[in-house]
Amino acid sequence: MFHKIVIRSAPSPAQAPTKHLTHALAAAAIAALAAFAPLASATVLTFDDIGSPDFVPANYGGLDWSSSTWLSFENLPADGLPYTPHSGTWVVGADWGSVDADTTIRFAGASHFDGAWFSGYDTSSVTFQLYLGNQLVGTSASLATSATSTFLSAGYSGLIDKVVVSSNAHAFYAMDDFTFTAAVPEPQTYALMLAGLVAVGAFVRVSARRRA
Numbered sequence: 001m002f003h004k005i006v007i008r009s010a011p012s013p014a015q016a017p018t019k020h021l022t023h024a025l026a027a028a029a030i031a032a033l034a035a036f037a038p039l040a041s042a043t044v045l046t047f048d049d050i051g052s053p054d055f056v057p058a059n060y061g062g063l064d065w066s067s068s069t070w071l072s073f074e075n076l077p078a079d080g081l082p083y084t085p086h087s088g089t090w091v092v093g094a095d096w097g098s099v100d101a102d103t104t105i106r107f108a109g110a111s112h113f114d115g116a117w118f119s120g121y122d123t124s125s126v127t128f129q130l131y132l133g134n135q136l137v138g139t140s141a142s143l144a145t146s147a148t149s150t151f152l153s154a155g156y157s158g159l160i161d162k163v164v165v166s167s168n169a170h171a172f173y174a175m176d177d178f179t180f181t182a183a184v185p186e187p188q189t190y191a192l193m194l195a196g197l198v199a200v201g202a203f204v205r206v207s208a209r210r211r212a
């Protein structure tokens with residue numbers, strides 16, 4: 001992703017001492033970094049906004065659910081079932097007869113996956129299988145589900161583009177608050193950007209001295 005950094009033209013050297021230009025560049029650098037900050041926030045899919053018990057919409061949350069059997073459903077305390085939500089009253093569960101491949105969730109682009117919350121019968125356990133370019137790059141710990149909604153961390157901090165929930169008993173657990181973060185510029189990108197701003201600052205200072 002490219003961001004155009006606009007540095008507004010400074011007043012002429014006669015009007016503005018060099019230190020003012022330096023301050024303006026420092027402000028521009030801070031503004032540029034701040035512009036990237038919102039991209040680093042995590043997205044949490046609560047499933048509470050789906051509002052009807054059906055297969056999860058193919059592009060829900062900007063992800064690709066089209067080759068999965070995830071069903072959204074509401075679980076109220078009065079139902080007496082262990083599919084305890086972590087947010088609201090809606091969760092998702094794999095349809096009856098599902099196998100691991102039926103829980104495939106694809107990202108629009110390479111992303112960082114944090115994890116999700118699970119609840120369910122004591123007989124089921126869940127594990128994330130994490131893929132990038134159809135290569136298995138990570139596997140989470142295994143979580144034995146219970147009526148208490150519990151977070152299962154991805155356990156892998158690298159980029160992925162596909163998540164599969166592996167389980168011994170699909171349809172006996174529910175998932176909620178699926179959390180991920182779209183890829184942000186690498187630290188090298190920030191360093192390059194700052195180096196560019198420093199170079200511009202040096203050029204402006206030299207120009208100002210020559211005109212003085």
Ligand SMILES: [Ca+2]
Nearest residue numbers: 046087088090
């Ligand atoms: Ca929820």
